[in-house]
Amino acid sequence: MSQRITRINALLRREVSEQMRRYYRADTAAITISEVDCSADLRNARIYYSVLGDEEDIRATRKLFRQIGKDIRQRVSREITLKYFPTFYFIYDPSLERGAEINEILDQLDKDQNAGQ
Known part of the structure; x- marks a missing residue:
């Protein structure tokens, strides 16, 4: 992957997060x-997201992104010129959940090992 694409990915990630925080904080x-x-x-x-919660929260988030996805794209496009x-x-993206597990x-395992000593 080129440096330009890497920088654009990071920029889009920051700006999508900022727009979500600014306009959809409660949701x-x-x-x-x-x-x-x-x-x-x-x-x-492709914008990968993680959700704190159970399957119902994941479904609700998927539905939320279907509703606000175009608005987020429009807001981000006003901030970033490409x-x-x-x-x-x-x-x-379930990777954060798997990492927590x-x-x-x-x-x-650490507790069990320390208890055995």
Whole structure:
């Protein structure tokens, strides 16, 4: 991946997060934008997000992004100037949840090991 695409990904991630915080704070408080992956031609951007909560919260967040996704794209496009502004595709990213589960397992193993000594 080129340096330009890497910088655009980081810029889009920051700006999407900022627009969500600024205009949809109550609805998006439990949502984290974990990564943005823009195509090389800048026509499409996959925006990966994580949600604190259960399956119902994930479904509600998916529905929320269907409702506000175009507005977020429009607001971000006012802040960032690109020749071609990408279409946003919001995709759930369970990696933060899996990472938290792994940390819990490691903490439990550490406690068990310390208790055995």
